[in-house]
Every structure is written in structure tokens, then in C-alpha cells.
Amino acid sequence: MGEKDKSILDIINKRILILDGATGTEMQKRGLPPGVSPELWSMENPEVSADIYRAYARAGSDMLYTCTFGGTPWKLEEFGAADKTEQINCKIAQNAVKVADELSEREGIRPLIVGDIGPCGRFIMPFGDLDFEQAVLGFKRQVRGLIDGGVDLFVIETQIDIQESRAALLAVKEICGGFTMVSMTFDETGHSLNGTTPEAMAVTLESLGADVVGVNCSTGPKEMLDIIRRIRKMVQIPVMAKPNAGMPVIKDNETVFPMAADEFSTFAKPFAEAGVNIMGGCCGTTPTHIAKLAQSMEGLVPLERKPVETAMLSSATQALITGSNSTIRIIGERINPTGKKILQGELKAGNMAYVRNLARDQAAAGADLLDINAGMPGIDEKQTLLDIISSVVPVVSLPLVIDSSDPDVVEAAVRYYPGRALINSISAEKEKLERLLPVAAKYGAMFIVLPLADNELPDKAERRKELVMEIAERAAAYGYKNKDLVVDGLVMTVSSNPQAAKETLATVRWASQQGFGTVLGLSNISFGLPERGWVNASFFAMAAGAGLSWAIANPSHELLMDTKAASDVLTGRDRDALSYIQRFAKDKNTEKKKETTAKKKTDLPVEDQIVEAVIEGRREDIERLCNQALEMGIAPSELLEKKMIPAIMTVGEYYDARKYFLPQLIASAETMQNGFAVLEPALQASGSNKKKGTLVFATVQGDIHDIGKNIVVLMLRNFGFDVIDLGKDVTAEKIVAAAQTHKADLIGLSALMTTTMVRMPEVIALAKENGLGCKVMVGGAVVTREWAESIGAEYSSDGVEAVNVAARICMDKG
Missing domain, CATH: 3.20.20.330 (Homocysteine-binding-like domain)
Structure with a gap:
């Protein structure tokens, strides 16, 4: 700085x-x-x-x-x-x-x-x-x-x-x-x-x-306070807020924000107490609002910023808090081609559907992070690892562990990854240490400390400690603290070295006492022994007692995961044994359900595979599945009405419940669209491709934002509506003329900015002047249900609600 x-x-x-x-x-x-x-x-x-x-x-x-x-x-x-x-x-x-x-x-x-x-x-x-x-x-x-x-x-x-x-x-x-x-x-x-x-x-x-x-825009000040508090707990840097002057309403055909300057300024003290360091106003605030706010802020001092004691990783959507008070974190190990012929073949073929399924399965089994590795002959490792990130990030919310022996690959991956990643790993080998430490620091990644040196694989805990401290001291020059580093205890097989477990546990115990995170790749301990699961699970329990905080393992291994749950209770990490109770408080049909869940997707009937593909957004599978279903003689109308539409409705329910977000919604909608393209010729031939209604959509004049509108149009087309998309920055005259020409059942209007919302009632007024009987539906980031009602329009908050509104209106007309 x-x-x-x-x-x-x-x-x-x-x-x-x-x-x-x-x-x-x-x-x-x-x-x-x-x-x-x-x-x-x-x-x-x-x-x-x-x-x-x-x-x-x-x-x-x-x-x-x-x-x-x-x-x-x-x-x-x-x-x-x-x-x-x-x-x-x-x-x-x-x-x-x-x-x-x-x-x-x-x-x-x-x-x-x-x-x-x-x-x-x-x-x-x-x-x-x-x-x-x-x-x-x-x-x-x-x-x-x-x-x-x-x-x-x-x-x-x-x-x-x-x-x-x-x-x-x-x-x-x-x-x-x-x-x-x-x-x-x-x-x-x-x-x-x-x-x-x-x-x-x-x-x-x-x-x-x-x-x-x-945070800025979003909401009025009252609603923004909680978000500021949540941010403040996570960071040591200053926090800023720029709320709107309330939410917009229409008054005298003008978009206005109802919160006056005096009321806005009353939030100065609550924001100061929430930990804000910088505050202003967004939509609807004026110089008068700022003057009142400045007066109310006089004499208020920023809260002291205390160090954040825990290390944190993040995915694109979620933060993961680590440390001695958290449960042992499981790093899913399955997205690694070493010794996995099926995964090797899929990566060579560029098939990321298999990778996505591995990611989903590990998340469902209880993994907290996912290790991703593309190190194998015959492929472009860098591009493949980036493709894995692109495939995994939209479907699971777990942070990723970037695993490669090539520093260039590591740098490309942590640069692209939309979160705070964990690098696996940085050793004391001179070339890797000098190359990777600056990379980790630039992109803010945490990293696993591997106590290896050039031509040295230490089998004693004391030497491992020396190498860990050497790396930690070098990392400190880049601003790293012990809590940001995760020490690999270096697991060696006990069958060839009876002292291997003892030395590893000593390393884990020492590193934990020094404030480092600790991690083990568990399965190495049992190599060459029969019934390896028991050895791995026992070693896991011992390591948990020594202070283990992370484990690289297969989360589908029931014995290991049960041992983890018990260890979290016995080490005091699972408060009131809540996670343990939740894991084992299952009904009598648990085993049967496990068998059903474990059944391969390819064993399902093709029509059910189509449902899964739409729900999971598997764009690359849907065309093959739809063609296969048609070849089997399944009616296209049955596939559309009884399988694909209910599937996309499920996606809508997930979206409403915030189980899914925009990336998943788009993936599923595009999967539906690709599938419909396969079915459409057969639907037309059978005479069952009847449109549910004709809709004219546009972003209003003066507004060049169309992301939200495009998603709504995509969803509506998936449900069989004939949508005429006029694009963005469209005049009222052009919208009304298109509605007349196409005999529209509904006009859809979108606006992102408060300054363009006022164009919506102009379209409604012009439509009435021209004798159009169709209704108007409005939406967009700044548009509220109350505002829509005030101008006599229907409202949809997203593509899912837009489908329901359009279906109701067209059904009423029909």
C-alpha cells in the first residue's frame, strides 16, 4: 500500500x-x-x-x-x-x-x-x-x-x-x-x-x-443494517454502506423514494454501532439527505476493528469458517484422476458431466471442501482444471482445494476461482516455495504446508516441524498468519514403518498447538493392509484427539464419516452433539434409502433421467436422452408435459426457496430449451405443439439492461409461450405496435433503473389509448409489487413467477 x-x-x-x-x-x-x-x-x-x-x-x-x-x-x-x-x-x-x-x-x-x-x-x-x-x-x-x-x-x-x-x-x-x-x-x-x-x-x-x-443500493437503511453486521464479523478491513432512501413508489407519474432526509439521517447511529466506517446514500438520496446524515454522524466514532481469529475460505456463494472450534472438515478426494480409469477417460473426452456428478455426490455425502486435480498424461492440465472449476462452481457451494504440482496450473486456477481457495500444497522445495508463495499471496489463497524439502522426505516429527516453521516464516513476509496455513502431517504407511502413525500424530499435535490448521490424507496409513477401513477410521479418531482440523477422504465411506461424527462429539467440537444426533436419528428405512440413492442415474428409466437432467442443468446430456426416449416410442407430448415441465417447475420451487440461485436456474432453463428443440419437430408432426399464449417483452426506453428480461423470456419459451422479444431501450410506441401486430395476450416490461421505471405507466397508458385489452406484467431489480399495483400492472419478481402469471392470464383469456 x-x-x-x-x-x-x-x-x-x-x-x-x-x-x-x-x-x-x-x-x-x-x-x-x-x-x-x-x-x-x-x-x-x-x-x-x-x-x-x-x-x-x-x-x-x-x-x-x-x-x-x-x-x-x-x-x-x-x-x-x-x-x-x-x-x-x-x-x-x-x-x-x-x-x-x-x-x-x-x-x-x-x-x-x-x-x-x-x-x-x-x-x-x-x-x-x-x-x-x-x-x-x-x-x-x-x-x-x-x-x-x-x-x-x-x-x-x-x-x-x-x-x-x-x-x-x-x-x-x-x-x-x-x-x-x-x-x-x-x-x-x-x-x-x-x-x-x-x-x-x-x-x-x-x-x-x-x-x-x-453493500450499496439493495434496500433502504433499515434492511441493510443486518447485512452490514454480517460483513463486519468477517473482515478486518473497513466496511461501507450506501442504502437507498427506502424503496421506490410512483407518485404523479414519477418514480420517487419515500424516505425523507430527516428519517434517513436517524440511521447514522445504528450504522455506526453496526460497524460501518464509510456511509452515504444510493437511489433516491439527495444533497439534503447527505447533509442530514453528515450532521447526525458528527461525534460518532468507528468501532475498533479487532483481529479475526479464525481462518476462512469461501466458494462463490458461501463462507467456510475453520479453526479449533469448528468440526473436522472433510476434503472430498474423488475429483483426482490418479488411479481412477473412468475419471481419466471422461477428462480425456472433455466430459464434465461426470465431474459434476462427483462433486454433487461428495457434497451430498458430507464433504466440506472438494479437492480438484487434473494431473494426468495426455491432456492440457491447466485448461482441464479451469474447465473443472467452471463445471463445479455453479452446482455445489463448497470451497475448492486447488491441487497440482505445476505452479503455472495453480496460478491459473486460483486467479479464475470465484472464491478464496485452498492450495494443495506448498512445500519447502526451493523452486516451488519461491514460485507459489507470491501466487498464493496475490490471490489471497490459504495453503497446505507440506513438510518436504528438496530430495528430503522426513520421517521424524522434529524435522517436519523445522520445515513447517521455515515455510511459515517465509509466508509471514507476505502477511500470512499461522491460522491461514494448514499443516500436512505427512502420512506414511504403517505397514512399512511401525512408527509412521506416531510421528504423524506428533506433528499434528504440535502444529495444532502452534495455531496452524492441520490436515491428513488418511488412506496412506493403511496401504498394504487388509480391511483398510478399520485402520483408517481408528487413525482418524486418534488424529482428531491430537487436534486434526481437516481430512482428505472419501465422504461416501460410512465408517469414516461415522467416526468423524463421534470424534467431533468427543473432542467438544460438536456442541450438544447436534450434528451427531442428526446423522444417526434416521428411520428404519435408512439402508434401503441409501441403496436407492446409490443407484446409478444410468439405471433409471430414460424419462426419469430426463427429469434429473433438467433439474441438475445437464445441458450436454439432454439432447441424447430426448432422442433416446423418442427412439423408444415415448410420446413427445408425454415427455414435455409429464416430465420436463414438472422438472422445471421443481427448479422454480428450488429457486423460490433459495436452494437454487441464478446460475442453476439458467442451466436448467437452457437444458429445458435444448431438450425442447429435440422434441419440437415431433410435437409439430403430432399436432400437440400448441402455444399457450403470445407475449411481447421488452426493456423499456432508456434502459439498456436486459439480463433479467432475457432469463424471463427463456423460462417462458420453455413453458410453451410464444414470446416476441423486442430487446432493450424500446419505445412505448414500438411495444404497443408489436402487441397489436401479434395480437398479444400479455405485454412484459422490464426496468433495472429507477430513472426508467416511469416509462412503464407510459406503455400502459398508450396501450389503453389504442384499445388493447391485454394486461401488462412488470418486473426488474427496482420494481416492487406495490409499485406494480399502483400503475395497474401485474408483477413478477423472477422468471418462475412470470411463468405462473402468464399462465393464469392466458388461461383466463382462453
Whole structure:
């Protein structure tokens, strides 16, 4: 961290800083036309932007965001200006810096200028189709422009995709290493659109180098407080909040946020008590809101940030807390081709369906993490490991252990992985230590310490301890603490060395006492012996007593997992034996259920395999299965109505219950679509391909966001609706004309921004003027059920609800 960044942190540590409020609505008040790029308009009207900067600075804002929220090349491309990304961001930033300098000279206040980086409008791999490295490069273009414009620090805000947050953060850190704040948005259930929890976000971004993490937009201040508390418990860095002024409503045909400045400011003390270090306002907040907030924050001091005592890993969706108080964590070992001919064949063929099933099975069996390894001859190990990550991340919520002997492969994997990974492993071998320690530190990964040295495999605990300390001391220079390292006790087979177990247990006991995590690959201990399961389980119990915290094992091994459950109770890790009781409090049909569960998916009737494929989002299997079913003479209408549609309805139920999130919903919807494409010719030939209704969909004028609308359209088409998708930024006239031409049963409207919501009632009014009898359904991130009712529209929160609404309306018409 440079001197400038340290000075920013020093200010944050002394008092709670005030951010600015909403920019888009302030620009509208000053003449921003609908459907125009705010960035281009800001560049062409610098004095208007300057007026907004001054207003917030005089209201008490310590930091001012540049008017570059949509300044990514992807957003600017919508207006034909992607090639000018650097120049546009530079010019807007220069205008903000000029205002700050003038305020400093004339009024004695000098707010920090924050380069604002918003979402790119696309999902990034493994959740979408935008290549991760291309995303990093695109964000770097915006970062360069902001740097040239003279910004003091950066904010990456309003993020819904943890992978996009990572890409943007890496762009900043790799270009200049500048002080960076990152904030995501969460729904009322406490998840991002992709299912990320505040805890997972906090762990992932702090480990990757974010200087501040927090939340913006999302909700009003009352609902945001709990999210701030949850984030605060997970990190040692400052926390920021930028809530809306309540949730939007329509008043006099205008989108308004109901929370007045006085009420907004009453949340200053609760946010300070929740641990916020930086606070401002998002949608609906004005300079008056910020002035009142600043007044209420006077005299309030930030909470002391205490060290986080436990080590934490994260997946794209969940955080995993480790340490002496947690149960022993099981690292599933099955995604490793060594000695596994079937997996080797599937990896050579590029078949990731098998890998996904291994991941799901291990998660269901009780694994806490998954070790992934692609080390075998005849394949591109790096690309295969990246493919495994892409395949596994959307289907299980467990953190991953990156396992490779090739440092280049490890670096590629931890760079791409959308969480905080565990590296397996870093030894005292000179080349690997020098190569991998900087990699682990750059991407914030924890790692397993393997007490090996060049040409040395120590069989005594004392030498292992020396090597562990050598690695730990080197890691400390990169900021690692003992809690972030997991010591491998180095299991050797007891059949060839009777003292092997004793030396390993001594290593585990010592490492645990030093505050390290500890891990063992259990099965090595019994190599060459009969009935190995008993030896492994007994050794596991002994290691648990010595302080073992992680075990690499097959979670499907019942004896081992039962031993783990008992060991957690006996070592005091399973409080009140709750997990133990839950594991064994099963009915009399347990064994029968196990047999049924263990039955291979390929043993199921093909129509049931189709159901499983849709529910699990197995895009690559569905076409083969549908063709197989048709060849067997199963009626296409039966497959669609009795199998595929009920399956996608189950997916919808999982989504509503937050068992599934957007990646799983998209995977299942696309699987359904691929299957329907196979069935459609047969359905048409049999005359059973009747459309359920005709729908016209569009994102309203002035709004260029269409991710949510596209997902809804995909779901509706899967259910047999004829959907005419007009795209984004569509005028009311064009929407109504399309509805007339196609004799639509329903018009669907989407809006992401509060500034474009007002276009929805315009469409409704025009439809009535033209005598259209069809209803209108609205949705989008900022749209609420109450707001929809106030304009006389139907409401859907997501694609699943949209299907139900459309079905009801079309049935009523029919």
C-alpha cells in the first residue's frame, strides 16, 4: 500500500467518512434526457456534473464518485463509444478533480475523488459467457482512463456477480494497486442474484486485496443494517454502506423514494454501532439527505476493528469458517484422476458431466471442501482444471482445494476461482516455495504446508516441524498468519514403518498447538493392509484427539464419516452433539434409502433421467436422452408435459426457496430449451405443439439492461409461450405496435433503473389509448409489487413467477 493509500486508511480509522448520494436522479433534475448515456452527457455537459459534485461536497461528502458508473467499454458500446472508453473516463474524472481542487482553494474543503466502476451488464464465466480475462482487460481500460483523470481511489459498486467484482478488483490492483472499495447488492434474503452471501463476498474480496467492502443500493437503511453486521464479523478491513432512501413508489407519474432526509439521517447511529466506517446514500438520496446524515454522524466514532481469529475460505456463494472450534472438515478426494480409469477417460473426452456428478455426490455425502486435480498424461492440465472449476462452481457451494504440482496450473486456477481457495500444497522445495508463495499471496489463497524439502522426505516429527516453521516464516513476509496455513502431517504407511502413525500424530499435535490448521490424507496409513477401513477410521479418531482440523477422504465411506461424527462429539467440537444426533436419528428405512440413492442415474428409466437432467442443468446430456426416449416410442407430448415441465417447475420451487440461485436456474432453463428443440419437430408432426399464449417483452426506453428480461423470456419459451422479444431501450410506441401486430395476450416490461421505471405507466397508458385489452406484467431489480399495483400492472419478481402469471392470464383469456 502506497503512502497515499495509507493516508486514506488513516482518515478512515479516525472517523466515519461520508460518501455522496444518488447521481442519476440529480442529473435528470438538471436535464439529462431519457435514453442517453449519462457518461456521454456528463462529458458534454461538465458544468452540470460539477454542480452535482459541489452540492454533495458542501453537504458534507468526504468522497465524491465520478459520473462513470456506466463507463465500462461494454456499457459505452451500447452508444457506439466503446473505442473512447479511456478518453471518456479521463475527461469525466478530470472534471471532478478540478471541482475538488477549486473547493479546496476557495472553501477549504477537499473531498477525495473516487473513480466509479459499475457493472458491465454481462455475467462472467463461470456464471455467464464473458471470458474472465477479457473482463479484466475491459475493466483495465476504464481504470487507465480514471487514473489519467487523477482520481484518488476507486469504487467497484452495485455488483451482483462475485466474479465480476473480482475481475474489476484485479484490474485496479494490476494496473496501479490503488485503494479500492467494493460493494455488492443483496436481496431481501441476504443473497446476491448469483447466490453469494455477504459473508462469502467479504472473505473473497478481502483476501483478493479489497481495502473496503460493503453493500450499496439493495434496500433502504433499515434492511441493510443486518447485512452490514454480517460483513463486519468477517473482515478486518473497513466496511461501507450506501442504502437507498427506502424503496421506490410512483407518485404523479414519477418514480420517487419515500424516505425523507430527516428519517434517513436517524440511521447514522445504528450504522455506526453496526460497524460501518464509510456511509452515504444510493437511489433516491439527495444533497439534503447527505447533509442530514453528515450532521447526525458528527461525534460518532468507528468501532475498533479487532483481529479475526479464525481462518476462512469461501466458494462463490458461501463462507467456510475453520479453526479449533469448528468440526473436522472433510476434503472430498474423488475429483483426482490418479488411479481412477473412468475419471481419466471422461477428462480425456472433455466430459464434465461426470465431474459434476462427483462433486454433487461428495457434497451430498458430507464433504466440506472438494479437492480438484487434473494431473494426468495426455491432456492440457491447466485448461482441464479451469474447465473443472467452471463445471463445479455453479452446482455445489463448497470451497475448492486447488491441487497440482505445476505452479503455472495453480496460478491459473486460483486467479479464475470465484472464491478464496485452498492450495494443495506448498512445500519447502526451493523452486516451488519461491514460485507459489507470491501466487498464493496475490490471490489471497490459504495453503497446505507440506513438510518436504528438496530430495528430503522426513520421517521424524522434529524435522517436519523445522520445515513447517521455515515455510511459515517465509509466508509471514507476505502477511500470512499461522491460522491461514494448514499443516500436512505427512502420512506414511504403517505397514512399512511401525512408527509412521506416531510421528504423524506428533506433528499434528504440535502444529495444532502452534495455531496452524492441520490436515491428513488418511488412506496412506493403511496401504498394504487388509480391511483398510478399520485402520483408517481408528487413525482418524486418534488424529482428531491430537487436534486434526481437516481430512482428505472419501465422504461416501460410512465408517469414516461415522467416526468423524463421534470424534467431533468427543473432542467438544460438536456442541450438544447436534450434528451427531442428526446423522444417526434416521428411520428404519435408512439402508434401503441409501441403496436407492446409490443407484446409478444410468439405471433409471430414460424419462426419469430426463427429469434429473433438467433439474441438475445437464445441458450436454439432454439432447441424447430426448432422442433416446423418442427412439423408444415415448410420446413427445408425454415427455414435455409429464416430465420436463414438472422438472422445471421443481427448479422454480428450488429457486423460490433459495436452494437454487441464478446460475442453476439458467442451466436448467437452457437444458429445458435444448431438450425442447429435440422434441419440437415431433410435437409439430403430432399436432400437440400448441402455444399457450403470445407475449411481447421488452426493456423499456432508456434502459439498456436486459439480463433479467432475457432469463424471463427463456423460462417462458420453455413453458410453451410464444414470446416476441423486442430487446432493450424500446419505445412505448414500438411495444404497443408489436402487441397489436401479434395480437398479444400479455405485454412484459422490464426496468433495472429507477430513472426508467416511469416509462412503464407510459406503455400502459398508450396501450389503453389504442384499445388493447391485454394486461401488462412488470418486473426488474427496482420494481416492487406495490409499485406494480399502483400503475395497474401485474408483477413478477423472477422468471418462475412470470411463468405462473402468464399462465393464469392466458388461461383466463382462453
